[in-house]
Amino acid sequence: MTVLSVRDLRVSIGENPIVRGLDFSVEREQTLGIVGESGSGKSMTVLAATGLIDAPGRRVSGSSILRTSPDAPGVELVGATDRTLRSVHGDAVGFVFQDPSTSLNPFLTAGRQIAESLEAHRGLTRRAAHTRAISLLEAVGIPDPASRVEAYPHQFSGGQRQRVMIAIALACDPALLVADEPTTALDVTTQAQIIDLVQQLQRDRGTAVVWISHDLGVIGQVADDVIVLRHGEAVEQRPLADVYADPQHAYTRELLAARPRVVAGAGPAPEPAAPPLLEVDGLDVRFAVQTPAGRRTVHAVDDVSFTVRRGTTLALVGESGSGKSTIANALTGLVAPHAGTATLADATGEGVRDALRAPRRERRRIAMVFQDPFASIDPRRTIADAIAEPLRVHRLGGRTAASRAARVRELLELVDLDPAFATRFPHELSGGQRQRVSIARALALEPELVILDEATASLDVSVQARVLALLRRLQVEQGLTYLFIAHDLAIVQQMSHDVVVLRGGRVVEAAPAPDLFANPREEYTRALLAAVPPDGPRVRA
Known part of the structure; x- marks a missing residue:
C-alpha cells in the first residue's frame, strides 16, 4: 500500500526556488532515504509534503496524498486547511527531529508530552494516556519507565531524549514516520541503537518511514530506496543497493567518498619522540543535581589521567555522558574540578603546575572550538x-x-x-x-593547545572532510597540538596520534591510535568500533 504519494512538488521562498518538481512515494513498511548537503532541500521537501512548511513568502505546488489504510480515501496535504493538518499531524504522521533538546518542551514531563497526542487524537482519559505513555517509554527502551515518565527532558541523556521523541511520534500508531536527521548529534553506539529501534518498531507496526540525512553511511543502514538531492533537484533516485554499487552522478560519488570509515592503516604518521605539552593527573569533577528521587552527586569525571604530546593529536572518545566535554570544560576553566592537576609545559620544558586554576594570561595558551x-x-x-x-x-x-x-x-x-x-x-x-x-x-x-569539542559533528560529511583537512594542515604549518573530542571513531582515526577511551567518567583504554584500531583490548572499545557504519549498505530482512 502506498502511504505517501508526492507528484511534481515545488517550493519557493519569494523568488528563490528551493524544491524543483520532485516525484516520490513511500510504501507501507518501506524506508525512503533523502540525502544531500545542507541547503539541498531535504527538510523543505518533507515539510512541504506534510503541510508543515511555514516560511514567509512561501509558495508550494504539486500534490502530496496521504493514505492510512487500503480502503481509506487519500488526504491531499498540499494546500490542506489547518483543521485537516491538525487532524493528521501527530496522528497519521509522526515526526522525529534532529535536536530533541529543542523539540521537547522543557516545562512538561516526558509522560505529559506523550499523553498530549493520545488525549487529542485518541480521546483517552488522562489516566489511560499516562498508562499508555509508560508502555511507550518501555517500548523505546527507557529504563524504569514507571518512574522516568515523570522526569523532565533535561533529566534524560541525549539518546534517551531522542527515544522519548520517538515514543511521542509513535504514540498514535502513525502510518508515516518522518525522521529528520534523528541521529546526527548522537554518538555512534546510540545512533546504532536508534536505527535498530526505529526498524524494529517499523516491522512491528508496519510504518512507512522517510529518513532524512546528510550521511550516505547512515542512509545505507536504514533505507530501501534513496533520493540524492542537490539544489532542490533529484540527481539520483534508485534502490539503495544500486546507488552504492554503481552511483550514476558525480555528486553521489562525492557523498559516498566523504562518509567517515574505519580503514586499516589509516591515520596520521606516528610522532614517537614528541615531548609532553599537557599532563593531566587524577582529574575529578562532580556535580550536585536534583532528580525526581532527590538531590544526588554525579561523578562526571573520575580519576582521569592522560598526556598530550606537543604537535600531536590526542583523541578523547566515548558515548554521551562519558565525561569528554567535562574534561574540556575543566581544562578551560568553565567548571571547577573537585581534585586533580594539569601541567602545561612552557617553551623551556618546565611546567606550569596546576594549569586548571591558572591565571588568565596562562589560560590563553589553551583555546577551544565548540x-x-x-x-x-x-x-x-x-x-x-x-x-x-x-x-x-x-x-x-x-x-x-x-x-x-x-x-x-x-x-x-x-x-x-x-x-x-x-x-x-x-x-x-x-x-x-x-x-x-x-x-x-x-x-x-x-594557543599551543586547541581543544576541538565535537567540532565537526554537526557538519555535512563533505564539509566535515574539508574542515578536517584544514585542521590537519594548520597543525603542520602552525605546530598546533590538539585535544580532539569525538564520538565517531572513523573521524578519530583520521586525526589522532593517541586515543583515550572513556566510559562513565573513567578511562577504559588508552593507546597509540594505530595500536588501538588494529587491536582494541577492551570490549567497550570493540563495541564503539563495531557501531561505525560499514562500507556497504545493510542487507535488510
Missing part, C-alpha cells in the same frame, strides 16, 4: 568583531583598531576564508564557514 558554530558566535556581531574580541580582551594584535583588523584578515586567510567575510554576520555564512570562523577565533591568541 560543536555548534552558530551557538558559539554572537549572532548580533560581525565576523570581524567575533574574531577580534579575544585580541581586545588579551590586548594582542596591536593597540589600534587598524592593526587588529589586519590581524583579523590574516586569520580569515589562514582558515581559507575571503577577508571580505569580516563584514558579514554569522547567519550569512554556511555551517562550514561558521566553523572556520570559530577556528580562526580560537587561533587568534596563538
Whole structure:
C-alpha cells in the first residue's frame, strides 16, 4: 500500500526556488532515504509534503496524498486547511527531529508530552494516556519507565531524549514516520541503537518511514530506496543497493567518498619522540543535581589521567555522558574540578603546575572550538568583531583598531576564508564557514593547545572532510597540538596520534591510535568500533 504519494512538488521562498518538481512515494513498511548537503532541500521537501512548511513568502505546488489504510480515501496535504493538518499531524504522521533538546518542551514531563497526542487524537482519559505513555517509554527502551515518565527532558541523556521523541511520534500508531536527521548529534553506539529501534518498531507496526540525512553511511543502514538531492533537484533516485554499487552522478560519488570509515592503516604518521605539552593527573569533577528521587552527586569525571604530546593529536572518545566535554570544560576553566592537576609545559620544558586554576594570561595558551558554530558566535556581531574580541580582551594584535583588523584578515586567510567575510554576520555564512570562523577565533591568541569539542559533528560529511583537512594542515604549518573530542571513531582515526577511551567518567583504554584500531583490548572499545557504519549498505530482512 502506498502511504505517501508526492507528484511534481515545488517550493519557493519569494523568488528563490528551493524544491524543483520532485516525484516520490513511500510504501507501507518501506524506508525512503533523502540525502544531500545542507541547503539541498531535504527538510523543505518533507515539510512541504506534510503541510508543515511555514516560511514567509512561501509558495508550494504539486500534490502530496496521504493514505492510512487500503480502503481509506487519500488526504491531499498540499494546500490542506489547518483543521485537516491538525487532524493528521501527530496522528497519521509522526515526526522525529534532529535536536530533541529543542523539540521537547522543557516545562512538561516526558509522560505529559506523550499523553498530549493520545488525549487529542485518541480521546483517552488522562489516566489511560499516562498508562499508555509508560508502555511507550518501555517500548523505546527507557529504563524504569514507571518512574522516568515523570522526569523532565533535561533529566534524560541525549539518546534517551531522542527515544522519548520517538515514543511521542509513535504514540498514535502513525502510518508515516518522518525522521529528520534523528541521529546526527548522537554518538555512534546510540545512533546504532536508534536505527535498530526505529526498524524494529517499523516491522512491528508496519510504518512507512522517510529518513532524512546528510550521511550516505547512515542512509545505507536504514533505507530501501534513496533520493540524492542537490539544489532542490533529484540527481539520483534508485534502490539503495544500486546507488552504492554503481552511483550514476558525480555528486553521489562525492557523498559516498566523504562518509567517515574505519580503514586499516589509516591515520596520521606516528610522532614517537614528541615531548609532553599537557599532563593531566587524577582529574575529578562532580556535580550536585536534583532528580525526581532527590538531590544526588554525579561523578562526571573520575580519576582521569592522560598526556598530550606537543604537535600531536590526542583523541578523547566515548558515548554521551562519558565525561569528554567535562574534561574540556575543566581544562578551560568553565567548571571547577573537585581534585586533580594539569601541567602545561612552557617553551623551556618546565611546567606550569596546576594549569586548571591558572591565571588568565596562562589560560590563553589553551583555546577551544565548540560543536555548534552558530551557538558559539554572537549572532548580533560581525565576523570581524567575533574574531577580534579575544585580541581586545588579551590586548594582542596591536593597540589600534587598524592593526587588529589586519590581524583579523590574516586569520580569515589562514582558515581559507575571503577577508571580505569580516563584514558579514554569522547567519550569512554556511555551517562550514561558521566553523572556520570559530577556528580562526580560537587561533587568534596563538594557543599551543586547541581543544576541538565535537567540532565537526554537526557538519555535512563533505564539509566535515574539508574542515578536517584544514585542521590537519594548520597543525603542520602552525605546530598546533590538539585535544580532539569525538564520538565517531572513523573521524578519530583520521586525526589522532593517541586515543583515550572513556566510559562513565573513567578511562577504559588508552593507546597509540594505530595500536588501538588494529587491536582494541577492551570490549567497550570493540563495541564503539563495531557501531561505525560499514562500507556497504545493510542487507535488510
